Amino acid sequence: MAAVTVLGAGAWGTAFGQVLADAGNQVTMWAIEPEIVDAINTLHQNPVRLPVVKRLPDSMHATLDRGEAVKNAEIIIVTIAAQFARQALEEFRDLIPDQAIVVSLMKGIERSTDKRMDQVVMETLHLPASRFACLSGPNLSKEVALRQPAAAVVASQDHDTAVKVATVATSKYFKIFSSTDVIGVEMCGSLKNVVALAVGMSRGAGFGENTAAMIETRGLAELTQLGVAAGAQAQTFAGLAGVGDLVATCGSPLSRNYTFGSNLGKGMSVDQATKVSNGVAEGVPTTAAVVALGEKYGVPTPLASAMLRVLNEGIDCGEMLEDLFGDDIIDE
Numbered sequence: 116m117a118a119v120t121v122l123g124a125g126a127w128g129t130a131f132g133q134v135l136a137d138a139g140n141q142v143t144m145w146a147i148e149p150e151i152v153d154a155i156n157t158l159h160q161n162p163v164r165l166p167v168v169k170r171l172p173d174s175m176h177a178t179l180d181r182g183e184a185v186k187n188a189e190i191i192i193v194t195i196a197a198q199f200a201r202q203a204l205e206e207f208r209d210l211i212p213d214q215a216i217v218v219s220l221m222k223g224i225e226r227s228t229d230k231r232m233d234q235v236v237m238e239t240l241h242l243p244a245s246r247f248a249c250l251s252g253p254n255l256s257k258e259v260a261l262r263q264p265a266a267a268v269v270a271s272q273d274h275d276t277a278v279k280v281a282t283v284a285t286s287k288y289f290k291i292f293s294s295t296d297v298i299g300v301e302m303c304g305s306l307k308n309v310v311a312l313a314v315g316m317s318r319g320a321g322f323g324e325n326t327a328a329m330i331e332t333r334g335l336a337e338l339t340q341l342g343v344a345a346g347a348q349a350q351t352f353a354g355l356a357g358v359g360d361l362v363a364t365c366g367s368p369l370s371r372n373y374t375f376g377s378n379l380g381k382g383m384s385v386d387q388a389t390k391v392s393n394g395v396a397e398g399v400p401t402t403a404a405v406v407a408l409g410e411k412y413g414v415p416t417p418l419a420s421a422m423l424r425v426l427n428e429g430i431d432c433g434e435m436l437e438d439l440f441g442d443d444i445i446d447e
């Protein structure tokens with residue numbers, strides 16, 4: 116049993132808090148909203164972000180106080196919307212215990228810097244790589260919250276750190292594999308959201324399985340090429356964090372990114388789709404960062420570039436799909 120703190124009681128933070136509690140740990144949730152903290156402590160629920168769970172485990176409690184949240188933590192999990200992670204973590208820099216391991220569950224790239232979450236977390240908290248891990252995989256929060264069997268991969272440059280996190284968080288229904296490919300796991304989780312936007316858009320526009328499979332497969336090729344150029348291992352993209360998460364996210368209306376894309380495909384504007392989105396759709400701010408990373412590494416990103424035109428210029432699904440391939444015959 117370990118003392119684990121989760122920073123951010125969103126849908127995924129709360130569902131993962133329950134995984135940790137079910138694995139036998141004492142779990143402290145930190146949230147910025149008093150009503151969420153109160154609801155977790157008094158009703159054992161998070162009705163704002165995860166209403167599907169009617170009673171969270173008794174070993175989960177919440178606090179608004181940053182110092183109290185992390186003072187005894189052996190492992191600190193970060194599940195804050197990626198664009199706000201830096202700002203939120205700055206407040207924790209001097210509070211994190213010297214030996215604590217910090218684990219990012221976030222799937223996004225910081226728009227202003229084009230940095231992955233491993234880079235943002237380590238530089239903001241002044242954390243050595245040996246005390247950082249990221250966890251990613253096909254983990255739609257509602258299904259995990261209902262304790263349906265699922266798996267993820269945890270990566271750290273220090274194999275012992277990855278194994279420690281996996282050991283602490285493995286429960287009866289949640290299996291965790293280990294890896295040392297931090298860049299690969301980070302790139303998989305962030306980039307698949309852009310693919311899910313495009314697949315959702317094609318579904319919303321009324322297209323079927325062939326179109327979805329085409330976008331997913333070409334999307335996987337694009338994110339693998341970009342990931343490898345950034346220093347990732349190609350095999351990671353064939354694993355749970357890569358193809359696994361791509362299949363789950365691109366195939367489910369439970370995904371906020373898929374749903375956001377689907378609403379665009381049905382004719383909503385970006386503003387309208389943002390207004391009806393229930394939680395953060397990380398692919399939206401991440402798309403521009405993917406295009407920028409492609410330029411930086413000299414890797415073509417036709418899918419992300421087409422989605423950027425959707426988001427910035429409002430092109431429709433037909434134009435987005437045309438943009439995806441251009442006129443040249445290209446080797447697969």
Ligand SMILES: NC(=O)C1=CN([C@@H]2O[C@H](COP(=O)(O)OP(=O)(O)OC[C@H]3O[C@@H](n4cnc5c(N)ncnc54)[C@H](OP(=O)(O)O)[C@@H]3O)[C@@H](O)[C@H]2O)C=CC1
Pocket residue numbers: 123124125126127128129146147148164194195196197199202203220221222223254255256257393394395397
């Ligand atoms: N949901 C899922 O199925 C999965 C999500 N993820 C990833 O986990 C991350 C979080 O997702 P999820 O929990 O679902 O998203 P939600 O939209 O449900 O929650 C976002 C969280 O970020 C917090 N937050 C936003 N801005 C700030 C800020 N300025 N300071 C502090 N906290 C802030 C929110 O707090 P508040 O509620 O107070 O606004 C909330 O706790 C994302 O990167 C997502 O891609 C990964 C796997 C699965």
Ligand SMILES: O=C(CO)COP(=O)(O)O
Pocket residue numbers: 222252253254255256308311360363364369370371372373395396397
């Ligand atoms: O990452 C996820 C599933 O693994 C969740 O996807 P969304 O953020 O699109 O809801």
